[in-house]
Amino acid sequence: xxxxxxxxxxxxxxxxxxxxxxxxxxxxxxxxxxxxxxxxxxxxxxxxxxxxxxxxxxxxxxxxxxxxxxxxxxxxxxxxxxxxxxxxxxxxxxxxxxxxxxxxxxxxxxxxxxxxxxxxxxxxxxxxxxxxxxxxxxxxxxxxxxxxxxxxxxxxxxxxxxxxxxxxxxxxxxxxxxxxxxxxxxxxxxxxxxxxxxxxxxxxxxxxxxxxxxxxxxxxxxxxxxxxxxxxxxxxxxxxxxxxxxxxxxxxxxxxxxxxxxxxxxxxxxxxxxxxxxxxxxxxxxxxxxxxxxxxxxxxxxxxxxxxxxxxxxxxxxxxxxxxxxxxxxxxxxxxxxxxxxxxxxxxxxxxxxxxxxxxxxxxxxxxxxxxxxxxxxxxxxxx
Amino acid sequence: xxxxxxxxxxxxxxxxxxxxxxxxxxxxxxxxxxxxxxxxxxxxxxxxxxxxxxxxxxxxxxxxxxxxxxxxxxxxxxxxxxxxxxxxxxxxxxxxxxxxxxxxxxxxxxxxxxxxxxxxxxxxxxxxxxxxxxxxxxxxxxxxxxxxxxxxxxxxxxxxxxxxxxxxxxxxxxxxxxxxxxxxxxxxxxxxxxxxxxxxxxxxxxxxxxxxxxxxxxxxxxxxxxxxxxxxxxxxxxxxxxxxxxxxxxxxxxxxxxxxxxxxxxxxxxxxxxxxxxxxxxxxxxxxxxxxxxxxxxxxxxxxxxxxxxxxxxxxxxxxxxxxxxxxxxxxxxxxxxxxxxxxxxxxxxxxxxxxxxxxxxxxxxxxxxxxxxxxxxxxxxxxxxxxxxxxxxx
Numbered sequence: 089x090x091x092x093x094x095x096x097x098x099x100x101x102x103x104x105x106x107x108x109x110x111x112x113x114x115x116x117x118x119x120x121x122x123x124x125x126x127x128x129x130x131x132x133x134x135x136x137x138x139x140x141x142x143x144x145x146x147x148x149x150x151x152x153x154x155x156x157x158x159x160x161x162x163x164x165x166x167x168x169x170x171x172x173x174x175x176x177x178x179x180x181x182x183x184x185x186x187x188x189x190x191x192x193x194x195x196x197x198x199x200x201x202x203x204x205x206x207x208x209x210x211x212x213x214x215x216x217x218x219x220x221x222x223x224x225x226x227x228x229x230x231x232x233x234x235x236x237x238x239x240x241x242x243x244x245x246x247x248x249x250x251x252x253x254x255x256x257x258x259x260x261x262x263x264x265x266x267x268x269x270x271x272x273x274x275x276x277x278x279x280x281x282x283x284x285x286x287x288x289x290x291x292x293x294x295x296x297x298x299x300x301x302x303x304x305x306x307x308x309x310x311x312x313x314x315x316x317x318x319x320x321x322x323x324x325x326x327x328x329x330x331x332x333x334x335x336x337x338x339x340x341x342x343x344x345x346x347x348x349x350x351x352x353x354x355x356x357x358x359x360x361x362x363x364x365x366x367x368x369x370x371x372x373x374x375x376x377x378x379x380x381x382x383x384x385x386x387x388x389x390x391x392x393x394x395x396x397x398x399x400x401x402x403x404x405x406x407x408x409x410x411x412x413x414x415x416x417x418x419x420x421x422x423x424x425x426x427x428x429x430x431x432x433x434x435x436x437x438x439x440x441x442x443x444x445x446x447x448x449x450x451x452x453x454x455x456x457x458x459x460x461x462x463x464x465x466x467x468x469x470x471x472x
Numbered sequence: 473x474x475x476x477x478x479x480x481x482x483x484x485x486x487x488x489x490x491x492x493x494x495x496x497x498x499x500x501x502x503x504x505x506x507x508x509x510x511x512x513x514x515x516x517x518x519x520x521x522x523x524x525x526x527x528x529x530x531x532x533x534x535x536x537x538x539x540x541x542x543x544x545x546x547x548x549x550x551x552x553x554x555x556x557x558x559x560x561x562x563x564x565x566x567x568x569x570x571x572x573x574x575x576x577x578x579x580x581x582x583x584x585x586x587x588x589x590x591x592x593x594x595x596x597x598x599x600x601x602x603x604x605x606x607x608x609x610x611x612x613x614x615x616x617x618x619x620x621x622x623x624x625x626x627x628x629x630x631x632x633x634x635x636x637x638x639x640x641x642x643x644x645x646x647x648x649x650x651x652x653x654x655x656x657x658x659x660x661x662x663x664x665x666x667x668x669x670x671x672x673x674x675x676x677x678x679x680x681x682x683x684x685x686x687x688x689x690x691x692x693x694x695x696x697x698x699x700x701x702x703x704x705x706x707x708x709x710x711x712x713x714x715x716x717x718x719x720x721x722x723x724x725x726x727x728x729x730x731x732x733x734x735x736x737x738x739x740x741x742x743x744x745x746x747x748x749x750x751x752x753x754x755x756x757x758x759x760x761x762x763x764x765x766x767x768x769x770x771x772x773x774x775x776x777x778x779x780x781x782x783x784x785x786x787x788x789x790x791x792x793x794x795x796x797x798x799x800x801x802x803x804x805x806x807x808x809x810x811x812x813x814x815x816x817x818x819x820x821x822x823x824x825x826x827x828x829x830x831x832x833x834x835x836x837x838x839x840x841x842x843x844x845x846x847x848x849x850x851x852x853x854x855x856x857x858x859x860x861x862x863x864x865x866x867x
Contacts, residue, residue: 089544091473091777157473348862363867368858375857376791383770390475406766414767462759469735469749 121292136205160334167338174247182209189312248296599643679839722796
């Protein structure tokens, strides 16, 4: 039992921390949020050069053989200044699946350039009707002469507006809500029949709306075994949830620090508002929830690499619930303690508030994860 | 970072688990399995069983009677005790005055007091709060005036937990009125039975038990050799003592045991066509609290892990009292809801009306309202966090 960072992990944290402070302050995100892409290829390449995009991939795939904790530590730092590059979409979700399931050829063709920072990826899984049910998939892939023909529509695809290649979830058999019959396909941007629309999101980032109208892909595009994608998809989305907790940890830490500084500076009734006990206690409660989020974020990151699926599911559901309930306490009170200034676009509080809220809703909210937790063996009567 | 117990730690857990089951006297085990509340005599009987095994004071250094276990082993041990619903030992000797004597006591004091704390021959209680010194503890007024070789004590303590069972009391007393209120306090040890002028008056709590007493001092003479540490330095020691209870006072492990009991109640309680456990709304509430228990439990583990590698408790440890006791109360509230009509019952309701394992729930539910008040109220804890950690200014 040990929550200490290794020397190598501390070096990663220091390097990313230096980068976000010097090269990617919140002002950079402010400038980028009004642009078509919303992030910069130059910054992505830099992250590739530093090795951050490949930190947790095996060495034989061009990565550094690290753990998901390393990924979480990077994401926490990126969250501190709202770095908008598509780390979760590209590295954690799509990159994770290619690394886990890809053939050497697929890894060479799709993963290697992403690790180098030359391309970005996206995972297209959600559909209008699916809510958080990963098996709920109406998009179909039918066998054709040369491979498969995919038709359907995917919504809220993170980095979907700008990815070079997609991992698309499509059904090769069964009905819309069957757990069996899901398959994954690698689809490159520009493939005939694939169209995408940029969808601006609440947090100033963008997602994609994908239409697949008879998209023809070769048989070699199948990623993993046909019809058996669900457990892998769930693995990827669990890691997405752990990643969301990590990035949000950076945002929540900033919200707390900035709020506490403001309480010391802002004067009303002739004194700093931080002298008022009503506000001090609110700040102390915020501190408590940030600390609780940190512990569960670490445990989620550790569990993201676990082969024990029950442990992974339970611990990640705990962490995501804490992010959504405890984290919410932090962000709503940050706004309350800042007062009216926090609902101006000019001030940064609202940017963090919105980013955290987006991360809370991605990959299952508290209701979803509290319900899922009840399917855990540890929740059963007499479990101990 | 890792969360796994090593094979050695798992083997240790199994050893402890098996030993507890075999070592518990039959009548205590029966009560433990039925979730019963233990009488003082049963608690002391269990104390002596642990002492004979050498496991009564895992948090003490090995050379004065500790076990030599590391932090993980100590955590495993305490988890197993809670899991088995073993009687909770009185903390005042083992966890409070004992460690304080080890840190600040002189050799004579250590020789005189530590062995009998370990053996359970002498039971201790704590004299801190007074009627007019609760959250503002430093305003305490119990006076200790020097006369010859003694201090003469006059005044009153209250909330002295289980003083009626205690042989000795450690008190914070005022030895000087000079300077700040914190500056004139000394830490004294008094023999309750053999000191004329000490009078213990237990009072009834809303939990239906005599958990606390008023303790009166009327010209009670305490030898100066029973002062721990320098005169007027008692406040420093009282603060050091608080550090010893950070990971236990929140009741995180107890909350877990209550959640297991709530599931048992739900399974045993008919509702509709099935049982309460079939009710998705009820299960949802259990799940919400079980998740919260895990969240707080992880914060607890982080504090323990910090201690293991020799770090001072990190800032997260200061929140454990607050979030732990809030959770503990919520869990008891859910247990009451689970009982339905049975929540009308009381500790002396007959067992054909109220199953034995449910008989102390209402009592505990009432008594544990104290958990957010004792050990420094949660509001005081928030004052400490906002000033000492967040650096917010005083008014």
